[in-house]
Amino acid sequence: MARRALKLASWTGMALAASGFFLYSNKYLDPNDFGAVRVGRAVATTAVISYDYLTSLRSVPYGSEEYLQLLSKIHDLFMSFDDTPLGAASLAQVHKAVLHDGRTVAVKVQHPKVQAQSSKDILLMEVLVLAVKQLFPEFEFMWLVDEAKKNLPLELDFLNEGRNAERVAQMLKHIDFLKVPRIYWELSTKRVLLMEFVDGGQVNDRDYMEKNKIDVNEISRHLGKIYSEMIFVNGFVHCDPHPGNVLVRKHPGTGRAEIVLLDHGLYQVLTEEFRLDYCHLWQSLIWTDMERVKKYSQRLGAGDLYPLFACMLTARSWDSVNRGISQAPVTATEDSEIRNNAANYLPEISQLLNHVPRQMLLIFKTNDLLRGIEAALGTRASASSFLNMSRCCIRALATHKKKSTCSSFRRAQISFSEAFDLWQINLHELILRVKGLKLASWILAFFCWLLPTPY
Numbered sequence: 351m352a353r354r355a356l357k358l359a360s361w362t363g364m365a366l367a368a369s370g371f372f373l374y375s376n377k378y379l380d381p382n383d384f385g386a387v388r389v390g391r392a393v394a395t396t397a398v399i400s401y402d403y404l405t406s407l408r409s410v411p412y413g414s415e416e417y418l419q420l421l422s423k424i425h426d427l428f429m430s431f432d433d434t435p436l437g438a439a440s441l442a443q444v445h446k447a448v449l450h451d452g453r454t455v456a457v458k459v460q461h462p463k464v465q466a467q468s469s470k471d472i473l474l475m476e477v478l479v480l481a482v483k484q485l486f487p488e489f490e491f492m493w494l495v496d497e498a499k500k501n502l503p504l505e506l507d508f509l510n511e512g513r514n515a516e517r518v519a520q521m522l523k524h525i526d527f528l529k530v531p532r533i534y535w536e537l538s539t540k541r542v543l544l545m546e547f548v549d550g551g552q553v554n555d556r557d558y559m560e561k562n563k564i565d566v567n568e569i570s571r572h573l574g575k576i577y578s579e580m581i582f583v584n585g586f587v588h589c590d591p592h593p594g595n596v597l598v599r600k601h602p603g604t605g606r607a608e609i610v611l612l613d614h615g616l617y618q619v620l621t622e623e624f625r626l627d628y629c630h631l632w633q634s635l636i637w638t639d640m641e642r643v644k645k646y647s648q649r650l651g652a653g654d655l656y657p658l659f660a661c662m663l664t665a666r667s668w669d670s671v672n673r674g675i676s677q678a679p680v681t682a683t684e685d686s687e688i689r690n691n692a693a694n695y696l697p698e699i700s701q702l703l704n705h706v707p708r709q710m711l712l713i714f715k716t717n718d719l720l721r722g723i724e725a726a727l728g729t730r731a732s733a734s735s736f737l738n739m740s741r742c743c744i745r746a747l748a749t750h751k752k753k754s755t756c757s758s759f760r761r762a763q764i765s766f767s768e769a770f771d772l773w774q775i776n777l778h779e780l781i782l783r784v785k786g787l788k789l790a791s792w793i794l795a796f797f798c799w800l801l802p803t804p805y
Contacts (some may be wrong), residue, residue, distance in 0.1 A: 427537075431457070437594060441505060453546075455534065459506065460541040465506055472498050488697040490704035497649060499709060505615045508543035514588075514614040515545070521584050527572050527612045529601075548610045550597030554726035562600055564607045567597050570729035571738065572609050577720060578742040582629050583714070583749075585620035588613075589712040589721045593726070618712040624650070626750055628713075629743040635664060636736050638674040651706040658698055659686075659706070662714065665721055676736040737779050742772045 424431050428447040435443040436456070441464055445457045476495045483489065498725055504510050512533040519530035531546040538544050551558030553573065573596065580587045595613035600606070620628070627649045636641035647656035652764060660671050667684050692699075703711065729735075748768035752761045 358676065442508075453534075455544050456531070456547045458543045458545075460506065460508065463697050465541075466507065468502055472502065489700045490634070491700065493704055493708070493711065497708065500614055507540050508538065508615070509540050511539055511613075512543055512545075512744060514617050518580070518588060518611070518614065518617075518758050521586060522576065522579055524793065525576060525579065527606065527608050528576055529599075530614075531610070531612070548599070548606075549601035550610050552593040553596040553609070554723050555597050555598075556727065559598060564598055564600065566727045567729055568607055569609065570724055570727055571735065572607070573720065573723065574735040575738050575742075576609065576611070577716070578739045581620070582625065582632070582739070582742040582746045585625040587618045587620065587713065587716060589616050589618050591723070593723060596723070616712075618709055618716075620709050622750075624707055624709050626747065629746050631663075632739055633743045633747075635660065635671065636676055636740050638672070638677075640672065643671070644780060650710065652702060653705065655698055655702050658695060658702060660700070662699070663717065665717075704781040737775050741773055744768055744775075754756040 396407060424433075429450050429452070431447040432445055435445050437444050441619035442458050445459065446453050446454070449456050472495065475498060479491045479495055482491060510542075512535065513675060515530055515533055522528050522530075529548060532549050534544040534546075551562070553569065556566060558564075559569065573591075577587070577591070589615055591611075592600065595611070597610035597612065599608055599610060601608045606612045627646050630642065631646035631650065634640075643660055644656050647659045650659070657668050657671075661668055664671060664675050665688070666675050666680060670678070670680070671686060704713075748764050751764045755761060755764070
């Protein structure tokens with residue numbers, strides 16, 4: 351019980367991470383360990399084994415006669431089944447197996463007693479949050495309990511995870527560098543999910559990418575594009591992109607870099623109003639329109655705390671937001687300044703998280719996990735990533751405007767404006783690339799000039 355209390359107490363850490371307190375830094379918090387009841391633990395991989403078999407398998411001594419008998423029953427379903435899990439988390443573990451027809455699959459199996467224990471976990475969490483409220487009245491963390499009550503049942507239903515996986519695969523089928531493993535429904539249940547086995551390295555593993563000649567900058571751009579499409583265009587967002595759920599590989603057929611997205615148990619569905627306001631806000635942040643930053647931050651519930659809200663969204667200082675977040679990357683000095691000053695704003699952060707729409711909470715968490723990946727790859731907040739976000743915002747807003755009018759002439763105007771805005775972004779990106787090439791050529795010429803002339 352004490353260990354569960356400790357795990358649940360780590361939710362406070364999650365709250366701070368979601369607010370930007372830990373700011374994408376794995377040095378302070380492992381985003382994979384938010385406790386048994388977490389807002390963002392999605393479920394993904396696959397399964398084909400009876401819950402009863404699993405419960406029995408975990409309750410008998412390893413290697414005993416009874417264990418071997420149970421294992422033989424599992425092998426009736428599979429040609430081979432690796433009883434050593436590929437990975438394990440608080441809700442489930444994943445095994446590699448081969449079906450009798452030769453297909454290699456990943457089998458995700460829910461831990462026994464998780465369903466029964468989850469209600470007790472939430473109750474304990476509620477008690478802890480109320481205790482914190484009594485000790486520190488200025489801190490509001492009851493939203494953590496509300497989110498857990500809403501999301502945990504979804505995470506525990508592996509059929510829901512399978513449906514999410516199929517929905518996002520269909521939604522993003524035009525993105526050829528995204529792979530979502532196929533679900534095998536005939537062998538899946540609410541507690542066991544079976545899917546296509548896809549191998550790869552974790553998205554933050556630079557050594558794996560160097561060994562396999564995968565460009566880290568390309569992967570960072572691809573990941574940004576995938577999530578921009580989810581958030582701004584479709585409003586259906588995978589909310590647990592920690593490195594264990596995002597793999598990279600070379601496509602077996604084409605040899606091109608590919609992102610494999612796993613763990614589809616928890617998605618955030620954005621309302622139309624929220625999604626459009628969020629598009630406008632990011633457009634305003636990217637192009638440094640501070641009046642509109644204030645307007646759309648307040649529309650999203652930030653009130654007078656809109657400067658803090660903008661800083662939390664971008665993980666940049668208010669000075670950088672005013673100068674333009676796409677003008678210069680974050681520096682080590684700015685990074686240190688944000689961390690050192692964050693503790694001074696904990697009451698305001700708590701107040702803000704309690705007032706923004708609940709949709710925003712998982713968006714905060716998703717943003718922080720993505721920044722953690724960018725920080726590990728050394729590709730954080732490039733101008734190119736902001737331009738890709740802006741493209742998605744322009745498309746999303748134009749689509750909404752065209753839906754809202756019956757005039758063919760007006761739709762044509764909107765399409766022309768959209769095409770012109772996208773052309774401007776392409777031109778701006780081309781100018782940035784030319785400047786980069788010129789700078790590289792100047793540096794090369796300088797070093798050549800420094801080299802001694804051979805005789």
